[in-house]
Amino acid sequence: MRGILKSLMVTASTFARKPVTRQYPEGHRELPERDRAFPLLLWDEDIDEPFCTGCHACERACPVECMTVIMKDNPNHTSNDGPSKRRKIIDKFYIDYGRCMRCNICVEVCNFEAIAMNNTWQGHETSVYDRSDLVQDLPQLLVQSKAKQLQEWVAE
Amino acid sequence: MSTEIFGIEDVNVWVDALIRVLLVVGFMTVVVMGLIWIERKVLARFQQRLGPTRTGPIGLLQSVADALKLVGKEDLRPRNADPWTFELAPYLVFIPVFLGFVIVPFVLDWQIRILELGLLYFVAVSGVNIVGWIMAGWGSDNRYAMIGGMRAAAQGISYELPLVLSLLAVAMVVEVPGTDASAEAARGSLNLNEIVASQHEVPNIVWQPLVTVVFFIAALAELNRTPFDIPVGESEVVGGPFVEYSGIRWSMFFLAEYAALLIMALVFAAVFLGGWAWPFGIWMDDAPPRWAQALVVAGKASLFIFLVIWVRASVPRLRIDQLMGFSWKILLPLMLVQVLVNGLVLVYDWPEIILTVVGLFGIVALFAMVERAVRHPRPRPMTAAQLQGEAAS
Numbered sequence: 001m002r003g004i005l006k007s008l009m010v011t012a013s014t015f016a017r018k019p020v021t022r023q024y025p026e027g028h029r030e031l032p033e034r035d036r037a038f039p040l041l042l043w044d045e046d047i048d049e050p051f052c053t054g055c056h057a058c059e060r061a062c063p064v065e066c067m068t069v070i071m072k073d074n075p076n077h078t079s080n081d082g083p084s085k086r087r088k089i090i091d092k093f094y095i096d097y098g099r100c101m102r103c104n105i106c107v108e109v110c111n112f113e114a115i116a117m118n119n120t121w122q123g124h125e126t127s128v129y130d131r132s133d134l135v136q137d138l139p140q141l142l143v144q145s146k147a148k149q150l151q152e153w154v155a156e
Numbered sequence: 157m158s159t160e161i162f163g164i165e166d167v168n169v170w171v172d173a174l175i176r177v178l179l180v181v182g183f184m185t186v187v188v189m190g191l192i193w194i195e196r197k198v199l200a201r202f203q204q205r206l207g208p209t210r211t212g213p214i215g216l217l218q219s220v221a222d223a224l225k226l227v228g229k230e231d232l233r234p235r236n237a238d239p240w241t242f243e244l245a246p247y248l249v250f251i252p253v254f255l256g257f258v259i260v261p262f263v264l265d266w267q268i269r270i271l272e273l274g275l276l277y278f279v280a281v282s283g284v285n286i287v288g289w290i291m292a293g294w295g296s297d298n299r300y301a302m303i304g305g306m307r308a309a310a311q312g313i314s315y316e317l318p319l320v321l322s323l324l325a326v327a328m329v330v331e332v333p334g335t336d337a338s339a340e341a342a343r344g345s346l347n348l349n350e351i352v353a354s355q356h357e358v359p360n361i362v363w364q365p366l367v368t369v370v371f372f373i374a375a376l377a378e379l380n381r382t383p384f385d386i387p388v389g390e391s392e393v394v395g396g397p398f399v400e401y402s403g404i405r406w407s408m409f410f411l412a413e414y415a416a417l418l419i420m421a422l423v424f425a426a427v428f429l430g431g432w433a434w435p436f437g438i439w440m441d442d443a444p445p446r447w448a449q450a451l452v453v454a455g456k457a458s459l460f461i462f463l464v465i466w467v468r469a470s471v472p473r474l475r476i477d478q479l480m481g482f483s484w485k486i487l488l489p490l491m492l493v494q495v496l497v498n499g500l501v502l503v504y505d506w507p508e509i510i511l512t513v514v515g516l517f518g519i520v521a522l523f524a525m526v527e528r529a530v531r532h533p534r535p536r537p538m539t540a541a542q543l544q545g546e547a548a549s
Contacts, residue, residue, distance in 0.1 A: 002527065004471055008470045010470070011469045011470040012466070014203065015201050015466075018204075019200070019205055019206045021206040023209065
């Protein structure tokens, strides 16, 4: 009997509290800065080009082979009177989000810190009607970094 | 043959009956939909959730959507079910609940019919639906349904007794105001209108605390609500007698369940909380306006419903032997003692405060008995192997 009264009190105190539900599509929970969605490429603000030099390190390291990297000579290189110190730069970059398993290995192997895991909600809400739409090309991979939508964080 | 309804004279009896039936059906359906929505919302708050929010403003149309879905579903019948029993069972659960609405006093002098033996009638018709439960269990030709039906019968019959005795205990001591000032106030009435009228000063819950508690518990069991929902316990008998039902027939069971909850709440409000009367004799001299009466009744009934939902959110299901033991060994003796005390008060004209004191002692006794039962659980019954061993030795 005391147990029943105690349980009644517990539910009553719960009743007085505010519901914890978030109305998901309307309101989003704040994501932690180290949230790991799909990988994307970062944009070098100073020189106005991607950090990525197309070195294939990530492509080779990728365990599910979801990446395709094609490199080209950098037209902005100092030898062409450009501002950039990068001799080579990325030409085409495809990541198939349908295959990616978000293992973070590409980020770890990258020598230029040119690739990062998306830590915004756009990285999670990637539903499409056709699987082939999941293959992201270079502009798509860069758009969020260009718009400065990613949360800043410094790896220790 | 003609009668009078809403102040309109000379209405044909059949037309009158039809209007009243339609009123009941319409009112009940709408209120049940609201009740389901309220239950889901309140239960959600008990679990820190929001409940339905998508359909309509704050999820108000959720029940409408559910009802439409249920009506649209296929009405299945298992091949080896007994067709007559299976098809008739929902009506036998449903119609008694409808009948119960006849005597429910919504506001002063405004109910379907004022019956002199209203409480007796209520108890009689609300007992009938057990037959429907057994029919549903038997007709489905399903073991779970059968077990559920038998459990419903056992539980319904056991808890009918404390329920009836608690209503009796109130009915026998109710002070009915005399028809005119000179007449002596009579004691005892089964007319719900008179019972409410007698509580203008003090509601019965003050004089009969134990009876109120026992009525609440027995009502929970009669309504098959948690913690007494063993006939429909999903984890044990997967929905009990409703296993094989679908679509509109299933929704009829559901409708009956919530309508019964509503009636029980209204009867509780009328018998124990003083119906449309304002507590502590405010507005005693002249009856409050109709809308205020309706609000008061709705508030008191909502209190009961809220308590029911609260208990549902808090307490786990009982085992069947605990359930039966609680009714026969605790509630029934306590109720018999209370009826005896009420009789003594009635015969010897003792002051009514004795009733309150006895009732409070009764509640303490109820708690103590349950506590003792929890401390000293029954020894486990012997298994078949043990029994055989005993017989052999």
